[in-house]
């Protein structure tokens with residue numbers, strides 16, 4: 154069985170969709186092909202992969218409570234392609250959003266369900282994930298933790314000759330458990346959907362989020378976006394700056 158995973162984030166690097174997609178791949182067996190959908194140039198290669206696929210998994214961000222426009226353009230082409238070639242793959246969807254509630258992805262999920270009905274595809278269901286940006290940061294933090302552990306090990310070998318600096322391992326273990334806990338909902342529902350993809354069965358729609366209380370999320374999100382804004386050209390990305398009117 155062949156499954157095509159489509160990463161629909163328009164970002165070139167560090168997108169949350171790539172993270173969730175790599176997790177979903179772990180739970181799916183058979184032939185797996187991952188493709189990126191960013192520009193119209195990606196359409197043809199993806200359609201070629203779809204020609205002999207039994208399942209397709211769209212992994213995308215929520216944009217203004219809906220499907221990003223570059224994905225809509227592709228779906229139009231995919232509908233025509235599937236009709237022309239009498240293709241009826243099962244379609245699954247992993248959608249993540251910036252705000253904390255995964256349930257906000259429900260309208261997008263409904264759009265995919267209608268798309269399947271219209272294009273003659275089999276709607277397999279999906280997982281909606283809240284706090285996608287923050288969950289994506291957890292994998293970066295995990296990489297930083299590993300780097301720190303390696304650094305501490307090297308320092309420990311130089312200073313004491315010991316290969317296992319105890320305090321560094323304890324701190325690494327504590328951080329790893331915490332980061333794993335934040336991701337538990339995502340891991341559970343992606344593992345669950347993986348079992349349905351393997352059987353080409355209907356998984357239904359499930360919603361989850363980063364496992365932290367909302368008030369903690371808001372606090373961290375505020376600090377995160379202020380810092381990002383500063384890096385991206387001033388507080389609130391220059392929203393408060395005086396604008397120059399452009400002559401058309």
Ligand SMILES: Cc1cc2nc3c(=O)[nH]c(=O)nc-3n(C[C@H](O)[C@H](O)[C@H](O)COP(=O)(O)O)c2cc1C
Pocket residue numbers: 162163164167168169170171213214215216217218219249250251252253257285286
């Ligand atoms: C143009 C745009 C619109 C967005 N609209 C929403 C939205 O309606 N609700 C929401 O929770 N997040 C929204 N977001 C945040 C993204 O869904 C979020 O950053 C997501 O994690 C990006 O996934 P990616 O890294 O895979 O591209 C929006 C982001 C952009 C750039």
